[in-house]
Amino acid sequence: MVARFFLTMKNTTRIFLATALLFLGTATLKANPAAASEKVEANQVTEISLVSSKPYANPFIEVELDAVVTRPDGKQLRVPAFWAGGNDWKFRYASELTGIHSWKTECKDASNTGLHGISGTIEIIPSTSDNPLYKHGPVRVSENKRHFEHADGTPFFWLGDTWWKALCKRLPWESK
Numbered sequence: 001m002v003a004r005f006f007l008t009m010k011n012t013t014r015i016f017l018a019t020a021l022l023f024l025g026t027a028t029l030k031a032n033p034a035a036a037s038e039k040v041e042a043n044q045v046t047e048i049s050l051v052s053s054k055p056y057a058n059p060f061i062e063v064e065l066d067a068v069v070t071r072p073d074g075k076q077l078r079v080p081a082f083w084a085g086g087n088d089w090k091f092r093y094a095s096e097l098t099g100i101h102s103w104k105t106e107c108k109d110a111s112n113t114g115l116h117g118i119s120g121t122i123e124i125i126p127s128t129s130d131n132p133l134y135k136h137g138p139v140r141v142s143e144n145k146r147h148f149e150h151a152d153g154t155p156f157f158w159l160g161d162t163w164w165k166a167l168c169k170r171l172p173w174e175s176k
Contacts, residue, residue, distance in 0.1 A: 037100075037121045043134045043151075045094045046122055050105065052087040053114035059083040064108040065115055067091045069122075072099030081105070081115075089115060096137040096151045098124045 040046040048067070056062045065081040081091035095101060100121050107116035127134045137151025148156040 037123055039123045039125060040094075041127045041129065041134065042098055042124050043094055043096050043127060043137050044129075045092050047090050047092050048103070048120065048122075049084075050081065050089040050091075050118060051114050052089060053112050055087055062109070063089075063112075063115070065089055065091075066106050067093070067103045068106060069093055069101055069103045071095065071097055071101055073097060079103075087114070093122060095124050098126055100124075 038046050038048065050065075052063075060083065063083070067079045067081060069077045069079055071077065079091050079093055081089050084090045093101070093103070100123055102119065102121050104119040105115055105117065110116045129135055132150070132154075133139075136154040139148050139150060139156045141147075142149045148158050150156055
């Protein structure tokens, strides 16, 4: 029925209608960027973009925006978002826990439909990287407070050096 109606319309009307539908579809994508789920490897950062439905004269003062992320284990994290210029806002998230992480935004200006109440999901999949920081997670102090380890418990060897000689007169600073 719709196809028959579309074919009987004049070319100008069809072009106008197709353009209007394309514009409406684009506006919907910008207003609701969470329509598609993000997929990222464990311990790597994903950046979620949001578009404000209204401009602000001073976004640093007028807007407070957080994303409340619920991990697969039920723990909730409050992730602050930042202004990226114009009407663009973003927040970044990384996790070592694989599975579906859901998020929902909370904005101080609840009337802003582009920033408040937007929700989505992030699927964290196992890392395929050879980088130990991606494979084993960030470094932390062990439970017994005697050494460093990765988030998954793998030991982390810390090798550091101090230039004690740089603190005395034996190291000349002038080039010769």
